Amino acid sequence: MPLPLYLLALAVFAMGTSEFMLAGLLPDIASELGVAVGTAGTLTSAFAIGMIVGAPLVAALARTWPRRSSLFGFVLAFAAAHVVGALTTSFPVLLATRVVAALANAGFLAVALTAAAALVPPGRKGRALAVLLSGTTTATVAGVPGGAVLGTLFGWRATFWTVAALCLPAALGILKGIPTNRLTAEATGGPALRAELAQLTRPRLMLVMLLGALVNAATFASFTFLAPVVTGTAGLDELWISVALVLFGAGSFTGVTVAGRLSDQRPGLVIAAGGPLLLLGWPALALLAHQPVALFALVFVQGALSFALGSTLITRVLYEAGGAPTMAGSYATAALNIGAAAGPLIAAATLGTAVGNLGPLWASGALVAAALLIACPFRTVVEAGPSAEVRQ
Incomplete structure (x- = not known):
């Protein structure tokens, strides 16, 4: 894989850390800025909504810009939003910085997904996506726990400064390492924006976007509410939350890496093998969560299966959106973040039921079941190889 891919992954690592880090910082933010914890929680929602809206919007605005300049500008805007966030004493201003950061993140990821696909030969998009998403999975392994430690030792503002x-x-790496001649947008030879948006009327593309969103919703439904399972159901000390998060992140890194070697030529194998195992894993985790050893083992396994299946489906989005060369990344980004926003909302609704802390785990199982039921009649679509990349 070319070096520029790893430079893009470094930026994705910083952005992934920012996206997930608030879970451990909300109480301190709420206390210092004089708002309720529930109100502080809207910072997470604002980021997710900004990602969903921003991906296609910003990608459409930036489609005629040189990709290196776009990526560089998005990273600087993201950094500036965190500097303002670290300095402000106003919650509305902090909320606004999260929206700006989300828009920059969405624009960056949308362009980076398209750029990553352009950096590799045809038929290797899955490998490129695996490298790019390794930034996100590394954030869950190191960035999020590290941010929690920084927040505990030096306050939540230190985490914003670090990001x-x-x-x-x-x-700097993008500016120096991304070659201009290989990553410039097509000025006149590419399809018009209306033609690229028309790709969204293709049932095959909408199907794989829906499946990717459902699997990602299942992932974030349980990941968001993993802490109460560790401290409540398993009865462990709060320090073990970081262990669970690291294990989930290590599993996700493993899953993305393995799937990246298969998702281009053999996506059907990943889905046929990983889908049923992922479906069984969530209820198994709910039933065995009171046993710490089983809990931690299954957290790792579910992280691996979730990201293996999810990254394979997102790779399918890039192939099916081959007729939208400047917008394909935004469609993949939107699918990911619709799931990331919907999953925690669905999971939160289960917390007040009889199953309590285990509700999100059962919700994740239901979401994966829905994805597999939808996918079964359309196996030829989700199992298609690179030959299905463009169908006009």
């Missing part, structure tokens, strides 16, 4: 600092080497 901003991480953006600087990423920006």
Whole structure:
């Protein structure tokens, strides 16, 4: 894989850390800025909504810009939003910085997904996507727990400063390492924006986007509410939450890496093998969560299966959106973040039921079941190889 892919992954690492880090910082933010914890929780929602809306919007605005300049600008805007967030004493301003950061993140990821696909030969998009998403999975392994430690030792503002600092080497690397001649947008030879948007009327593309969103919703439904399972159901100390998060992140990194080697030529194998195992894993985790050893083992396995299946489906989005060369990344980004926004909302609704803390785990199982039931009649679509990349 070319070096520029790893430079993009570094920026994705910083952005992934920012997206997930608030879970451990909300109480301190709420206390210092004088708002309720529930109100502080809208910072997470604002980021997710900004990602969903921003991916296609910003990608459409930036489609005629040179990709290196776009990526560099998005990283700088993301860093600036975190500097303002670290300095402000106003919750509305902090909320606004999360929206700006989400828009920059969405624009960056949408362009980066398209750029990553352009950096590799045809038929290797899955490998490129695996490298790019390794930034997100590494964030769950190191960035999020590290942010929690920084927040505990030095306050939540230190975490914002650290994320901003991480953006600087990423920006410099993009500026120096991304070749201009290979990553410029098609000025006149590419399809018009209306033609690219028309790709969204293709049932095959909408199907794989829906499946990717459902699997990602299942992933974030349980990941968001993993802490109460560790401390409540398993009865462990709060320090073990970081262990569970690291194990989930390590599993996700493993899943993305393995699936990246299969998702181009053999996506059907990943889905046929990983889908049923993922479906069985969530209820198994709910039933065995009171046993710490089983809990931690299954957290790792579910992280691996979730990201293996999810990244394979998102790779399918890139192939099916081959007729939208500048917008394909935004469609993949939107699918990911619709799931990331919907999953926690669905999971939260289960917390007040009889199953309590285990509700999100059962909700994840139901979401995966829905994805597999939808996918079964359309196996030829989700199992298609690179030959299905463009169908006009």
